[in-house]
Amino acid sequence: MILFLLIAVCFADDSLLWGQYRPNLLFGMRPNVPESLINGLSWFNSATINGITKVRHETENIPEIKKLAHSAYDVRLGGRQIIQDQGNALTLLTDLVKSEDGLAWELRITGKQHKDSIQSIIFYTGIEGHETKSDSSIQISKETKKNLSNKGISGDIEILGSDPTLGGKFRMVITEGEGEKPEHDHEHYDNKPPSNSFYAGLTVPTEMMWQMRKIYATMLQKEVQQFIEEYGDSSLDIPVYSIFSLNNQYKEGANVHLVQKTFQGDFSFNIKFHPADSLADKKKYAEFFDQPFKQRFTNLMLKQEDKFNNAYTLNKPFNEMMYHTFANELLSSVSGGIGFFHGDSVIDSDYGIAQSQPRSLFSGTPSRTFFPRGFYWDQGFTALSLKDYDPDLVLDMLVSWMDTMDDDGWIEREQILGDEGRSRVPEEFQVQSPEIANPPTLIMALSHLEFTPKQKKVLKKLYPKLRQHFDWFVTTQKGEIELYDREFHSDEVYRWRGKSAEHIFASGFDDYPRAPDISDGEIHVDLMSWVGASANSMAKIAEYLGKDEEAEMYMRIMNGVKTNLANNHWSDEYKSFCDIGVDDFEEDKHECHVGYVTLLPFALKLVEEDDAHLVDILEQIRDPEQLWSEYGVRSLSKSDEFFGTGENYWRGSIWVNVNYLILDALKHYSRPESIASFEVKTLSAEIYNELRRNLVDNVYKHWLKTNTVWESYDGLTGAQRGAKCFTGWTALTANIMFGEEITVTEPVEEVQEDEVTEKTEKTEESEQSEETEESTESEESTTDDDSEKADIESIEEEIEEEIEHEDL
Structure with missing residues (x-):
């Protein structure tokens, strides 16, 4: 925790202080510090008695919520969220504008509904940790208290408070609207006339x-109950909105x-917040609020648009306005899904099941409706989504994740913090084990950042934790060599811990088919690949920080992994890199189910560019009877016996995160400077261009149809599957649109080395011969010249003699 606080101090940025950091709510705001001021919104249709059964608050997987997305949003600036609540016949807009310093903000709640529809909206605000903080308080102002009666409050409502996490005093105003x-x-x-606002003050733990x-x-x-006691049978004819209302008690x-x-x-109505610790504060923020909200919000949207356009370029065939709207909503919703979480977790420790010490996490979330918490390997892909848009924000989140690491270097793969976090997770999945890993995408994401000098200082302080985490990873997930008398090039062999008969949750590919037996003799090809890719990332980071010896060490690990993959994991039968299991005689055998697991060495670019097996891999990807579909690359071969069986989670559906990695690899092997063969380059480019179009078109089509993006897509029909609002890595669809189509130019015909030598020798001989001829000709020419000169002189003498003779 100390390291994070030091980094946070040197990298603090008030523009990130406030945000919609309660992603488990349909709308919730808080600062990214623990035990501070929290805000939330709730609503229901109050025209009929049945409306109370549809009170909205949490982001549950409610089919009647047809849209939950940020059309344009920047964590530092603010933006717009759209909620389409079909069950309550309401479209709600939450428009947020933050001040330039990030410490003040104004929120406008706008509701669109039928003219006869009636909606009750409840806004609440409160301070956490009040039990232990003597210097914090929150109350309605004297003026508001004076206006409060049993019938409610007319006009604006003013709330005043003080909290050290916010720097002192603050003021909040909820307008009449x-x-x-x-x-x-x-x-x-x-x-209780609804022309008034209704109010309640509570003391809540x-x-x-x-x-x-x-x-x-x-x-x-x-x-x-009070209403029924007072009116009895006449309660059948009731103004619902008056009964289902707050008690107006302070x-x-x-x-x-x-x-x-x-x-x-x-x-519509507005909520305004600003620090109020001094007269200077009041004057400063009065200028901010004096400008009309519409004008400030328009300026914000223009800034967000400029920032988006400066970071990204949509390339054909996706360089049209409709795709721009799609891409901006995807990446805005990634930002809108960032949360700040605080609390303890449940750990399977050496002393049994125990609660950890409370900690904080600033992180993206996979899906607000289904997984509104931090997931380790999802966060790496979230970082890749936003790294070009806001690299400082990405670094802040990665630093926060690394700060959750324990003394041994372990990071919980699923951050289920506090009672609020646990309320959304079945009890059997709440306990985290220090032996269980997850694909180390955090290290991968860090190596993709282009660091400024300020960021480099943060990375330098973070590096010891990265090294410790990598060491934990390769130590705890080590595979067996000596026990099974194996011959490997190096001891870089690895096995996921926590495997059951049906699952390896640690791998991320939960129900992907593996060896039917559970054995400590297994070696998992996807884990091998993650270690190799992580070692490569660590080498890049170490080299960047001037740690050359450590960079060389990580390169040795990566090369050891690559050699073992090539020598031991390749199967000529399956034309794939396969897991290794053991038979009844404890001899090694390949366990192969063609799909994402077998593709990972390729997808993480661990196959040498001149490897002859690349053609086999590319043809397998392009085979419609195996992995290829019109909608993306399937997670499991259509020809595999387990395709579409059991839970059918990672058994054939299409996932954007792995397709993103495959596209990145195809681009790598097709680049001009690659030493791959022309066949590999051409095939890679063709697959890249077609896969890119297929994947984006399918995700976009279902976004138009359903107003959201999904966890995965069916491997046969392309239909949406799993959790909705899955912007954690499906938002990478936007980044895929920013790529360019690839064209491979046919190389100039190459000449064999012996032919070159022969031609060179002939050329040299020819040149020597020409030089000799030129020399001979030159000598002959010289002789001729001398002879000619003598002849001329002789003639001249004769002429002179003739002249003399004539004179005589």
């Missing part, structure tokens, strides 16, 4: 503050404050 209010002729209507929907439901029960020392508003038809 705009929109029609419903009317009713029941006498109870006058007791920190560990229960995340359960606001349950707390709200408990409060409503009391209100309904409680001294309350640490949570709720405000409820009811509207008929379209509506």
